[in-house]
Amino acid sequence: MRLRNATLTISQRLKLDSHHAIERFGVFVTLFALAGVLVIGGAGISALQAGNDSMARTALYTSQYTTSKTSLKGDVDGIYGNLHRDKVFVMMHFPTTARISYNAADYRAFLLGSDDDLRNEAVSTAGIKGSFHVYGSTGYIGVMLEAATPFESQVLNLTIRANTELTHDERQRAPATVDELADDTSFRRYDQWRIFINPGASGMTTIPSLDATRIDPARAFYDIILKAEEQRVRGTLDQKLLEMRSTLAQVQAYTADLKTTTVDGLFLQPPTMPAAIAGDRVTGVTAAEAKNGASTLTLATGHTVPGGFDFDWRPGNVLDGYLNRVVPERQSYVEFLAEKRSEVTDGTTRQISEMRWTLSDGSDLKRDHRGTDVTLRPLTTVMNNLSQAYLDYAKSKATYQSQLLLDLLRLEVKLRDVRSNTSTRDDAGFLASLY
Numbered sequence: 001m002r003l004r005n006a007t008l009t010i011s012q013r014l015k016l017d018s019h020h021a022i023e024r025f026g027v028f029v030t031l032f033a034l035a036g037v038l039v040i041g042g043a044g045i046s047a048l049q050a051g052n053d054s055m056a057r058t059a060l061y062t063s064q065y066t067t068s069k070t071s072l073k074g075d076v077d078g079i080y081g082n083l084h085r086d087k088v089f090v091m092m093h094f095p096t097t098a099r100i101s102y103n104a105a106d107y108r109a110f111l112l113g114s115d116d117d118l119r120n121e122a123v124s125t126a127g128i129k130g131s132f133h134v135y136g137s138t139g140y141i142g143v144m145l146e147a148a149t150p151f152e153s154q155v156l157n158l159t160i161r162a163n164t165e166l167t168h169d170e171r172q173r174a175p176a177t178v179d180e181l182a183d184d185t186s187f188r189r190y191d192q193w194r195i196f197i198n199p200g201a202s203g204m205t206t207i208p209s210l211d212a213t214r215i216d217p218a219r220a221f222y223d224i225i226l227k228a229e230e231q232r233v234r235g236t237l238d239q240k241l242l243e244m245r246s247t248l249a250q251v252q253a254y255t256a257d258l259k260t261t262t263v264d265g266l267f268l269q270p271p272t273m274p275a276a277i278a279g280d281r282v283t284g285v286t287a288a289e290a291k292n293g294a295s296t297l298t299l300a301t302g303h304t305v306p307g308g309f310d311f312d313w314r315p316g317n318v319l320d321g322y323l324n325r326v327v328p329e330r331q332s333y334v335e336f337l338a339e340k341r342s343e344v345t346d347g348t349t350r351q352i353s354e355m356r357w358t359l360s361d362g363s364d365l366k367r368d369h370r371g372t373d374v375t376l377r378p379l380t381t382v383m384n385n386l387s388q389a390y391l392d393y394a395k396s397k398a399t400y401q402s403q404l405l406l407d408l409l410r411l412e413v414k415l416r417d418v419r420s421n422t423s424t425r426d427d428a429g430f431l432a433s434l435y
Contacts, residue, residue: 065194086149088145103423108432109161159186254386274390283300307406308401349391
């Protein structure tokens with residue numbers, strides 16, 4: 001009885017008895033509402049924190065752009081920084097067919113800060129200088145930003161203007177103001193485009209060339225554009241060497257079959273291999289076979305296909321150059337490559353298709369015996385297998401020497417063109433930091 005009375009007393013005090021249903025309902029509603037506010041508030045804080053973290057990591061917000069008056073479309077290849085985080089390089093490119101000025105003096109840029117909603121604000125990083133680089137006729141252009149201190153994490157509005165379409169009188173107009181850039185008025189007056197970047201982002205990709213005291217624009221071009229292309233070509237060269245090694249193993253196996261395949265005492269004599277592929281070997285090991293994971297496959301050959309090259313590409317790279325090793329003295333690389341292009345085929349594939357296949361009795365398997373003669377089919381099969389292996393290897397070797405090695409040299413030619421024809425503007429008038 002005492003326990004029942006105590007329980008009743010507690011229920012009345014907490015308004016849990018049947019006489020306080022309305023009050024109890026109000027308490028529950030209040031508790032649920034408070035819980036909802038806490039959950040939503042927590043989610044909002046998490047979302048805000050996630051948004052801030054994302055902004056802190058994201059370096060590039062614009063992947064494409066269109067010029068405001070001439071409607072030329074371009075792509076932003078990326079934004080790259082140095083280890084000290086006080087230099088960034090923004091690489092962009094137009095199609096090679098686009099009619100743009102190759103003179104960096106015809107461009108200038110404006111820098112504004114932006115908040116999370118892309119509203120204009122002051123640039124938080126002090127002492128920012130800029131330079132502009134036009135990489136000859138490649139279509140690539142770049143903006144270098146250098147700060148007195150490491151860049152703070154902030155979205156920046158980088159507006160680039162091309163002045164080449166302006167007449168002399170138009171050049172005398174007053175420079176664009178912050179309000180003009182903010183409300184896009186200047187985009188109607190001038191041919192320009194805008195990208196959004198965060199130079200202080202933690203997710204910035206670093207490249208070696210930006211750590212130098214004096215920046216070499218051509219080296220930056222190699223790090224950003226050519227190095228990835230070079231790695232792709234080198235990977236394809238490695239795969240082609242592996243393919244050639246496998247094909248040569250087939251040649252060896254099918255050649256051995258000549259001695260063991262007979263029909264009524266007849267067997268095929270080993271044919272004379274075309275000089276273009278005779279004696280070729282692929283030495284070394286693949287990356288999977290090597291203990292250190294580095295491939296050492298190499299073609300050892302005494303014959304270079306017409307229009308092809310024969311040099312060891314592994315220890316070098318496009319930046320250091322291959323042409324000085326393959327171009328004869330007192331000859332320019334332009335003349336050398338032109339001569340290579342003019343070389344005519346040596347007819348290796350034709351020689352293989354016309355090869356004589358002599359039987360042990362002196363007769364010719366292809367000429368003296370009908371293809372429908374089923375009694376000689378084992379010998380015909382061996383002949384076809386070995387002939388196809390010869391053809392496959394000859395084609396692979398031609399691709400390796402005349403196409404893939406040439407692709408490496410073409411990348412070096414492109415880098416030489418960039419070194420010779422890059423135009424740079426780095427005066428104080430190029431970049432205006434507004435606000």
